[in-house]
Amino acid sequence: MIVKTLSSDHTIGWVVASFTTLAIVGLFLPNWVLNGTMFGLARGLAVLGLLLLWRTGLISFGHALYFGIGAYAVALLEKYTGVSDIFLRLAAALIAASVVGFILGFVLRNYRGIFFAMLSLAFSMVLYGVLIKSEALGSTDGFSVSQTTILGWQPETKYPLFLMIILIGALAAVGVHVYFRSALGHLTTAVRDNEIRVEYLGYSVARAIHLKYVFSAALTGTAGGLFAMALGQVDPDSMVNWTVSGELVFISVLSGPGSVAAPFIGAVAFEFLRTFAFELAPHAWQLIVGGTLLGIIFFLPRGLWSLMEHVLMRKERRRG
Amino acid sequence: MKKGMLHSGLLALALSAFTGASMVAHSAFADDTFKVAVVSFLTGPAAGPFGEPGRHGAELVIDAINEGTMPAPYDSVGFGGVSIEAMFVDESGGNAKQVAEYRNLIEKQGVDAVLGYISSGSCMAIAPVAEELQTLTVMSVCGTPRLFEGNNWQYTFRTQAHAVADSVAAALYIRDQLGDVKDYTGINQNYAWGQDSWKFFDIAMQKLIPGSSGSDSPQFPKIFAGQYGTEISTLLLEDADLVHSSFWDGDIEAFVLQASVRGFFDKKRFISVAGASAVDNLGKRFPEGTVVGTRGEYGILVREQEGELNEWFINAYRERYGVYPLESSYQYAQTVLALKAAMDKAAAESGDTPNKEQIIAAMKGLEFQSLAGNVSLTLGDGHQAVHPIGYGVTAWDDETDGPKLVDIRIYPTHCLLPPVNQMSEEWLEAAMPGADC
């Protein structure tokens, strides 16, 4: 029954097929594109975490907290135990972020709107304050992260890591998609629309939000871990500062809430937009990025994905 | 499923749409140029005092060598027969961004070597990536000794002595020139450079001036914090007469401005190990009587020093940029000269345009003449430079209506740095055996 539903679902079909395509294309990509794509996809995974909350009407202005926890979990694991295995690294990132998300969830689940945004910001800045001033945690410099090994094997190229990232991205996308389709997932929208009704239908809004918050933290934490592995470096200003949270929110707005694939497309687009903007106009790339953000808010409130929807819809219509 | 495949194509296309265009745009470079990226702070608080002068220093010397207009021994045209095409890259934005940018430089822009880096944080972050990508990377300014201590990099070099040297030189200068110093404290930035600098200075003081004692609570504000009112108060409240600081970039300038209004420099003796740029940038606002050093024979320290290369550099620099070259101008120029020396040597040995391995082999253990003194790469298995370091006291020169350093003392290499194969901290703790200055 479940298999049947899954196979009849187009989105899952695309995700699986396009990630397979990407895996093949990845073999022929030059290194810098592979790197950019890895950074983009890892950030996309973090944005997928934000999307989960956004569907409930919550925008976290402090998700760099989990991105940073994931990244630092990988770096600290190596520093203090020497472990560089990809599975252990991922587990560390996932568990660390989930545990923190679970604890903070008890508080944050009671907040909405701007207060949710601000309290998330406060929590992430607490971590930032700790990292910046603590020599044992690398202070402003952070740490280098050595190349990732896979069950004791040290790959020659970045391709295995790339494969891992797209695999995890695909799994997360399918997982989140199935979740959105489930009754529980629809509760997400229901909670955003009307909390009172959800309570009167007999479901705890606080629990629904808490659950989602932990999932979101786990996804973003994993993303941070993958990002650190792809980059080979962690530091507070590029992982935990409020500007990073802002960037993640920016990518979610750029992508739009329409589909689980949108964050990945948006994030990869952002990665290359930034690379080129930075090359062409090193003193004006923030201007380009900020202007894009304003443009999206004004003209494409449902993000880049709405362009995609538009194309798809027209095609359907022509066919039908 | 057919439809699924179709859409997947669309999606993959969207994801790699950016690929095609950019791959066409960046094709291979001609054989007779050697592409070099020069990284320094082009924006942010460190751009004015360090990044821009550094960039100018590199630019000036690269152009002169490409044209063959430099004095001997660098008067041959080009680097081992090839000319260098330089691109200048911004160092600001944090370590993670630097690492990403570095990968871009190698894998996208196809540069052959990367020069520069000012912040110790950048250097520590870049070295492992340089190793991974097997790219010749020559550091110019950064000062943390950890770069080569405990690491065995093959592709990374540093044409510049590290923080141990200027800390020891500072302590030597204090012993020799300031006489009876008992207590001292410090204000340093809260990252590798600031923490190391204070630590080494503290140990060196203990060993060189027995009976002196460092503060229990030196200040470590965040880099680029900008406002130091509270920190200045705490320093003023401490009993110590001497204040050590490894502030550089905009922080030293802000600190000096804020502190001098509060009479800080009348009450305390201040020693700045990396703030020489501020002496020029602040002019009359920089207090006289401050002990200032440059990590090497650079900038204001050697402004009056004779020598063909030095005089050429000062004049050419002033002509082109309208100001005196600063410490970082010398440091970046020095890196370019090291590259020139290594590439010439490699070309002479191979009789042809040298390849990467040959250049690296030639640079290992290289000894070369810099603008105002000699440098040799002896530490870190031939990757880490050593050279003399000097300090002086600031004064105003009415003749030139500019700042100058007086009571200059330059200490020789063997007094400043551990011998090969000894870790800096061990050497310091062992009271610097072999340093007979």
Add this chain to the structure above:
Amino acid sequence: MDNASSILRVRDLNKSFAGIVAAKNINTDIKPGEVVGIIGANGAGKTVFVNMITGYLKPSSGSIEFAGRNITGIEPRDATHIGVCRSFQISQVFMSMTVMNNLLVAISLANHDTRSLLRPLNSMRRVRECEQVMERYKLSDYRDQVAGTLAQGVRKLLDIAMAVVSKPKLLLLDEPTSGVSVDEKFDLMDIVVNALREQGTAVLFVEHDMDIVQRYVDRIMAFYQGEIICDAPPELALRDSKVIEYVLGPGHAIQLVGDRLEESRHA
């Protein structure tokens, strides 16, 4: 009244906000399947009473018993679990979702089974159940319309339909016809009351329109300043002097339409 046969028992219920009394010594019993109207001027304490029963407000003192169990100060969602549901004065539906999805969410939550929540929302079983509800509440025509675009009357129906999919034993309707046009009012109430009587659900509803009240209820509770001033069948209640003075307004002529009442009871 016989205690054993009443589904809701309210005893000495009081509520005050910062010194202002909103409910005072409320005592009442509701029998299974009974339809009771609550009337009163604005601010008389009707909604406060409803909110206390469904757990939105905690009473200052007194007790509420439902089916023999003390539910004083219960959480709204727990009230829902044991069979006390409500609709709202302003329709509380999921505005951005279709009618179908509104009901599907309500149905998927109705059986309080976590595992079923993980299945796709539009599973066959749920869709079938949903179609039946839409049939009963005459919502089938609006199946794929987004709730935010519905006419007030339809939205009200949806609101009520969502409240009853879990087959509650007691349903509280807070002004079911407010904001609904005059033409639609009776149709709406016909649909709702008929469906509920079929299920045997006891109904407690707040209403301003006396035509509606007298046509559908078995009993009227009239509120004034937080107190019940009259609790009687409609024929008596609407002639009560206190009710006329404090609720209907002096000089308000009431015409009882007995036959309509009969009609709805036997429908």
Add this chain to the structure above:
Amino acid sequence: MQATLTLLLDGLVYASYLFIVSVGLTIVFGVMKILNVAHGGFYAWGAYAAAYSIGVAAQLGLPDWFGLILIGVSSMCVGLIFGYLIERLILRRLYQHEEVIILLATFGLFLVLEDLILLVFGVNPYFAYQPMVYLGSVELGGIFRDVYSLSLLGLACLVAFVCWYILNRTKWGKILGTVIYDREISLAIGINVTTVYVWTFIIGATLGALGGAYISPTISVAPGISIDVIVLSFAVVVIGGMGSIPGALIGAVMVGMLRALAVHQFPELELFVVFAVMAIVLMIRPEGLFAPAKVRRI
């Protein structure tokens, strides 16, 4: 005793600075319900405009005290120009959106303002020490204090008093009070809410710019100075209660004193305490310590 006095003064000076920087933020939030990230951009622009004009004045040989006037003038110019343009061209079209979307739009504006600085003023730092040097220093509690920093205390008091006076003693204040209480009602009784919004935003922007302009003589004015300022002022405003001027005052004093205490006693806690207090206050009183009472509609 000396140490305590120093700590107190350090804390108060920093608190004054924080208050001036964040009071504009809280006013804009109170009236317009906008949490304005671009406030940091106004701060940076104020600093640059002041530093630049003071530099020009010094080159022209104008006396040092003239810089103090330029600080006021340049922050007003920045506030007027950017405040007006941004409200008029951007924010006005967004009022129907959610708070968080407007927050994002101001984040976009912040990025744009940051780079405009680079394009207009270049990357090199500016120094505008003349006003600070002009005012000299004074000995307090055994150590020297620069009069300029102490004057921040006076400026903060002045700003606080003017805000209080306008809100409580003028017709303008009553109008503002009504708009803060309920936008719909104000429209209904004939208040020109559009004008109120424009002026509120201009005043908020001017105060942000004033913060930057006033601090510019003591720092090296360089790109990126506003990144830390904006979160610090968020912390101040959130602690005090968003939209409350007395709240901003209390928040600023709390953060200022805590930071001073940390720097003096536990330097490694400096940044941590500020945000920890922000988080704790939000957890205990989500609306902040002095939030204006809100009506809960059900």
